[in-house]
Amino acid sequence: IEGKGNQFAKAAASSVADSPGQTPFNPLLIYSSPGLGKTHLLQAIGNHVLHTNQKIKVVYVTSEKFMLDFIFAIQNNKSTKFAQSYRNIDVLLLDDVQFFQTKEQTQEQFFHLFNDLFQQGKQIVLTTDRHPNELTHLKDRLVSRFQSGLIVDIQPPDLETRIAILMKKAENEKLEIPYDVTEFLATSFTEDIRMMEGAMVKILALSSLTNTDITKSLSKAVIQDILGDKAFKKISMKEICKRVSRATEISETKLYSKSRQANIVFARHVAMFLCRELTDNSLVHIGNHFGKRDHATIIHACKTIEEKTNNDKHACELVDKIKSEL
Structure with a gap:
């Protein structure tokens, strides 16, 4: 089912499936919270490619399986054969890239594979559970490769x-x-x-x-x-903003606005901080809720309020009061 939340991701996936390796969307990286259809979309690309041209070699693999195959190859002195098996494919569909975090040797292996496939004009499609910038335990040069193509997210459906x-x-x-x-x-x-x-x-x-x-x-x-x-009893970001608005006497409209007025910025930062602390939403989702602000803005807001509640008794009491009401 297509909706506003997955429309862009579906369109990008369709374009890649129709012309693998021939679009600017290489690599294509799809990210979202669990259960929103990343794997479904990834496998749909593979099925469409194979249905269109059975001669194209498509490989779908989870990041965990990739790592386990790599370990097996090392144990059995078959590293070269492992690398060669992936370098002969036309479309690589790699699921759950976040699993590579902290696995340095696997990251190194995938980095070289990625470069080789990319230089050959092969299509690479990746999925992850958050924006690449939030994959803090991935090497910068790997994150940079991921960002060289198209990054699309799947939002929760309405x-x-x-x-x-x-x-x-x-x-x-x-x-x-x-x-x-x-x-x-x-x-x-x-x-x-x-x-x-x-x-x-x-x-x-x-x-x-x-x-x-x-x-x-x-x-x-x-x-x-x-x-x-x-x-x-699940707390929504909308409910948090409503409570912050009431406690700070700043309208909800102003919380979502671009205003840089000090009291409005403070209230907005409190709302962002509580959304991060009291909900399971990613930084990207919180940013989108506050007028498509980027994740760096949310991180800054959280740090600001953390410092303020440590040093300012009034700010600390205000945040605690809103929390207790929620």
């Missing part, structure tokens, strides 16, 4: 798209699920689509095995079992 995903899944499985249950599920899972689909499967299984109707009550029990008590 409510309407999540409902459409669930309805499509139910249609494919030839199942009838009440709309109010579908909407309740879509409202409860805002970040992880894989988990949302898993919850639907569990609801269907319970309904079938216990011979009970699919109701919101049954759905609530399943969701609580999967997410725990926090399922119905």
